[in-house]
Amino acid sequence: MPSKSPRRQLVASILGAALVLAAGQLPALSAEPFSAEPWRETAEKLVARARADRLAWARLAELTDTFGHRLAGSAALEAAFAWARARMQEDGLENVRLEPVMVPRWVRGRESAALVEPFPGELAMLGLGDSVGTGPEGITAEVLVVRSFEDLEARAELAKGRIVFFDVPFTSYGETVRYRGRGASAAARHGARAVLIRSVGPMGLRTPHTGGLRYEEGAPRIPAAALAVEDAQRLRRIHERGQRIVLRLSMEAQLHPDVASANLVAEIRGRERPDEIVLLGGHFDSWDVGTGAMDDGGGCAVTWEALRLVKALGLRPRRTLRVVLFTNEENGLRGGLAYRDAHAGSAANHVLALESDNGAFKPTGFDFTGSDAARAQVAAIARLLEPIGAGAVGPGGGGADIGPIALLGNIPTMSPQTENDAYFLYHHTPADTLERLDPAHVTDLAAAIAVMAYVVADLPARLGE
Amino acid sequence: MPSKSPRRQLVASILGAALVLAAGQLPALSAEPFSAEPWRETAEKLVARARADRLAWARLAELTDTFGHRLAGSAALEAAFAWARARMQEDGLENVRLEPVMVPRWVRGRESAALVEPFPGELAMLGLGDSVGTGPEGITAEVLVVRSFEDLEARAELAKGRIVFFDVPFTSYGETVRYRGRGASAAARHGARAVLIRSVGPMGLRTPHTGGLRYEEGAPRIPAAALAVEDAQRLRRIHERGQRIVLRLSMEAQLHPDVASANLVAEIRGRERPDEIVLLGGHFDSWDVGTGAMDDGGGCAVTWEALRLVKALGLRPRRTLRVVLFTNEENGLRGGLAYRDAHAGSAANHVLALESDNGAFKPTGFDFTGSDAARAQVAAIARLLEPIGAGAVGPGGGGADIGPIALLGNIPTMSPQTENDAYFLYHHTPADTLERLDPAHVTDLAAAIAVMAYVVADLPARLGE
Numbered sequence: 001m002p003s004k005s006p007r008r009q010l011v012a013s014i015l016g017a018a019l020v021l022a023a024g025q026l027p028a029l030s031a032e033p034f035s036a037e038p039w040r041e042t043a044e045k046l047v048a049r050a051r052a053d054r055l056a057w058a059r060l061a062e063l064t065d066t067f068g069h070r071l072a073g074s075a076a077l078e079a080a081f082a083w084a085r086a087r088m089q090e091d092g093l094e095n096v097r098l099e100p101v102m103v104p105r106w107v108r109g110r111e112s113a114a115l116v117e118p119f120p121g122e123l124a125m126l127g128l129g130d131s132v133g134t135g136p137e138g139i140t141a142e143v144l145v146v147r148s149f150e151d152l153e154a155r156a157e158l159a160k161g162r163i164v165f166f167d168v169p170f171t172s173y174g175e176t177v178r179y180r181g182r183g184a185s186a187a188a189r190h191g192a193r194a195v196l197i198r199s200v201g202p203m204g205l206r207t208p209h210t211g212g213l214r215y216e217e218g219a220p221r222i223p224a225a226a227l228a229v230e231d232a233q234r235l236r237r238i239h240e241r242g243q244r245i246v247l248r249l250s251m252e253a254q255l256h257p258d259v260a261s262a263n264l265v266a267e268i269r270g271r272e273r274p275d276e277i278v279l280l281g282g283h284f285d286s287w288d289v290g291t292g293a294m295d296d297g298g299g300c301a302v303t304w305e306a307l308r309l310v311k312a313l314g315l316r317p318r319r320t321l322r323v324v325l326f327t328n329e330e331n332g333l334r335g336g337l338a339y340r341d342a343h344a345g346s347a348a349n350h351v352l353a354l355e356s357d358n359g360a361f362k363p364t365g366f367d368f369t370g371s372d373a374a375r376a377q378v379a380a381i382a383r384l385l386e387p388i389g390a391g392a393v394g395p396g397g398g399g400a401d402i403g404p405i406a407l408l409g410n411i412p413t414m415s416p417q418t419e420n421d422a423y424f425l426y427h428h429t430p431a432d433t434l435e436r437l438d439p440a441h442v443t444d445l446a447a448a449i450a451v452m453a454y455v456v457a458d459l460p461a462r463l464g465e
Numbered sequence: 466m467p468s469k470s471p472r473r474q475l476v477a478s479i480l481g482a483a484l485v486l487a488a489g490q491l492p493a494l495s496a497e498p499f500s501a502e503p504w505r506e507t508a509e510k511l512v513a514r515a516r517a518d519r520l521a522w523a524r525l526a527e528l529t530d531t532f533g534h535r536l537a538g539s540a541a542l543e544a545a546f547a548w549a550r551a552r553m554q555e556d557g558l559e560n561v562r563l564e565p566v567m568v569p570r571w572v573r574g575r576e577s578a579a580l581v582e583p584f585p586g587e588l589a590m591l592g593l594g595d596s597v598g599t600g601p602e603g604i605t606a607e608v609l610v611v612r613s614f615e616d617l618e619a620r621a622e623l624a625k626g627r628i629v630f631f632d633v634p635f636t637s638y639g640e641t642v643r644y645r646g647r648g649a650s651a652a653a654r655h656g657a658r659a660v661l662i663r664s665v666g667p668m669g670l671r672t673p674h675t676g677g678l679r680y681e682e683g684a685p686r687i688p689a690a691a692l693a694v695e696d697a698q699r700l701r702r703i704h705e706r707g708q709r710i711v712l713r714l715s716m717e718a719q720l721h722p723d724v725a726s727a728n729l730v731a732e733i734r735g736r737e738r739p740d741e742i743v744l745l746g747g748h749f750d751s752w753d754v755g756t757g758a759m760d761d762g763g764g765c766a767v768t769w770e771a772l773r774l775v776k777a778l779g780l781r782p783r784r785t786l787r788v789v790l791f792t793n794e795e796n797g798l799r800g801g802l803a804y805r806d807a808h809a810g811s812a813a814n815h816v817l818a819l820e821s822d823n824g825a826f827k828p829t830g831f832d833f834t835g836s837d838a839a840r841a842q843v844a845a846i847a848r849l850l851e852p853i854g855a856g857a858v859g860p861g862g863g864g865a866d867i868g869p870i871a872l873l874g875n876i877p878t879m880s881p882q883t884e885n886d887a888y889f890l891y892h893h894t895p896a897d898t899l900e901r902l903d904p905a906h907v908t909d910l911a912a913a914i915a916v917m918a919y920v921v922a923d924l925p926a927r928l929g930e
Contacts, residue, residue: 066583076584115533118531119541204670205895206894207670230896234529237530238530241527430589430670433695434695434698435694
């Protein structure tokens with residue numbers, strides 16, 4: 001985000017300091033760098049209350065235990081929204097409401113992949129989200145093993161009538177997720193009947209990873225699925241022995257017409273500038289495997305808890321704190337787009353947008369995208385979190401759901417920085433369950449977000465000004 | 466195993482030494498403790514050859530990649546036996562033969578467990594081996610959560626008509642496998658309709674563990690399945706919130722009439738005492754999940770490789786080396802029992818029985834059950850393996866398949882000692898695949914077994930005499 005002009009910063013700073021004095025707060029008008037020390041006692045209270053209650057953890061457990069996974073268009077997601085709405089009202093949050101969003105309804109159905117040659121046997125697989133099905137007879141075809149898009153192009157004439165298997169070892173998500181996204185269309189253009197990919201993730205315990213694909217215009221829509229790393233390596237070794245591989249893929253997957261869903265919104269209205277908004281959130285939907293505890297039940301639990309903690313302590317910041325639990329991040333981003341459209345008129349009134357969608361692991365700080373001036377303030381606020389180890393501020397904050405409104409409103413964006421090295425071990429797998437997260441870490445992450453959000457909302461001048 | 470009398474040991478020692486001299490070997494007649502130094506050069510050659518060829522690994526890969534899992538009664542097991550027999554003949558092993566064994570044929574079929582209350586959703590489960598099915602309509606019932614057999618007895622009147630869930634946290638295999646074995650009958654005696662257990666293993670990645678159960682006489686046979694640890698903990702938490710749990714269990718499992726299988730036997734006949742046998746082996750069958758690479762494809766690969774290495778170096782020990790790849794260890798032990806019955810007449814001619822069924826991990830030595838005199842010799846031989854880190858000798862060697870013949874013939878028993886701390890993470894799960902083992906470790910384990918078996922078979926006097 002571009003920074004404001006120095007002159008405007010100075011004016012804002014003086015104005016802000018004046019407002020601070022007017023409100024009887026401690027910060028004095030001076031040329032000193034911004035200090036968040038006036039909020040230290042409040043920060044300590046927020047952390048203490050989070051640790052005493054552990055409510056983010058308890059609610060994440062109840063959410064994921066009761067409703068399980070929550071794919072857009074599922075009854076579970078809507079039941080979970082109703083449950084969360086009622087709890088938010090019990091918390092005393094304000095303007096609790098479901099903002100309507102139409103979402104796709106993709107239903108996996110039964111699915112399997114099985115070797116036919118060299119010898120019959122089941123493989124561990126998950127169909128890719130939004131894939132078409134195979135039809136009830138399945139697809140039985142010889143497998144063409146390729147290592148990359150370039151390798152496919154070099155042997156394109158062999159793809160016709162085959163199942164193309166993109167056997168691409170996991171390096172980084174950014175590098176390898178391309179095969180999940182574009183593999184089906186790339187192979188379909190050469191006449192392939194179906195596509196398999198090596199799961200986009202490190203070696204697990206025979207753990208396949210699902211995730212969305214994107215069919216491109218002009219390419220036939222063919223079924224696509226991911227194999228567990230072990231099964232991918234098995235096919236690789238069979239292939240390297242010079243043996244022919246024939247495989248049967250069977251998928252009932254089907255995309256149904258859009259259905260009604262919603263973003264769940266709740267607020268603590270600001271005491272001075274209620275129209276200025278600090279936006280927090282995560283996405284409430286998940287893939288249809290696991291219980292979506294990490295991706296992204298945890299992000300919803302900690303951002304929601306941030307508001308609850310502020311409310312529980314009887315605090316009311318200058319600006320409005322708003323939490324949004326978005327729908328349909330995983331296979332459509334309809335929630336983030338709908339939020340932008342519904343709030344386009346107030347986009348520029350968003351002071352900060354924070355999304356927690358990288359796993360509710362041990363917090364170490366925040367990643368931030370915004371002006372240098374804003375970054376300096378964020379860094380000062382983060383120092384309040386050094387006692388819990390969450391004082392770092394790095395670059396590159398953001399999130400998929402907050403992206404559309406941030407782009408429209410030119411809003412600074414932020415995401416928690418956590419010890420999330422294991423994230424892609426669990427990502428989009430049946431193993432994304434509550435056990436992947438630690439109660440103490442979820443608790444501290446909620447506290448850290450509460451402190452950051454509260455202070456930003458309570459700043460005398462708007463963040464960065 | 467009881468040790469021989471001191472007098473008999475002395476006589477045997479003198480006789481053995483005389484034979485050594487007659488054969489022109491190095492060991493001299495003396496009162497010195499037994500030394501295996503005369504075999505050091507041979508040991509080094511066996512290790513070097515194993516490391517040069519890495520054939521145990523290559524064959525384990527081909528076996529598990531090609532045929533996958535190999536439950537008794539399956540086409541895969543019999544095809545794998547035919548493959549291994551042909552390879553053993555190519556190796557130049559002697560008396561390669563399939564010794565017939567009738568085995569049970571249990572077929573899992575489709576199966577599922579799903580929450581009905583508090584909210585519908587699938588659970589990660591595996592039916593227990595030899596379980597009966599539920600019938601096509603499944604079993605839908607309220608769940609009674611118990612912590613132990615004692616807890617069940619204390620609340621026995623609540624079990625009638627319910628699905629009893631033994632939620633017993635994993636401590637050790639010996640402690641918790643009792644619920645897999647006896648849980649179904651214990652609950653059935655109180656009128657339960659089905660049984661669930663928490664998987665017998667540590668936390669994995671939503672990884673359920675199968676394994677055999679034993680229906681007891683006089684108790685109705687009810688279906689039984691294991692839940693992944695995460696799913697067990699989910700039910701536990703729902704239960705502790707005071708919510709009613711209703712579950713639907715559906716299992717097509719069926720036990721069919723016995724079918725023909727075999728133990729695969731191959732030998733290197735002894736040059737002086739061919740009727741005395743050093744028996745090595747593992748079990749070739751596996752559970753019907755994963756590819757049975759760890760349990761126990763690896764044990765078969767390394768014991769088979771031990772004979773191949775001896776053959777490849779043109780060695781022929783005094784006594785016969787025999788490898789047996791047993792059938793049906795997992796759900797019947799018919800292979801081990803059939804071996805005992807077929808070889809009852811020569812049971813006492815077995816000098817040593819070694820089974821590798823604890824995972825072909827990095828070898829550290831051997832566990833041994835036998836006389837003190839034999840143990841001293843084994844320890845001396847193991848010192849030849851100190852250069853590869855496999856020089857330790859501990860108590861408690863043995864194996865399920867060699868148990869019956871060892872009991873009948875009063876035979877010393879042995880098993881490799883390995884770094885197998887992760888064994889029960891993979892045991893009886895879909896994650897039991899080649900990736901759990903390391904090529905270098907499998908290679909060294911084969912070498913260690915080759916050295917131990919060769920020297921024991923080549924001793925001037927019978928082991929322990």
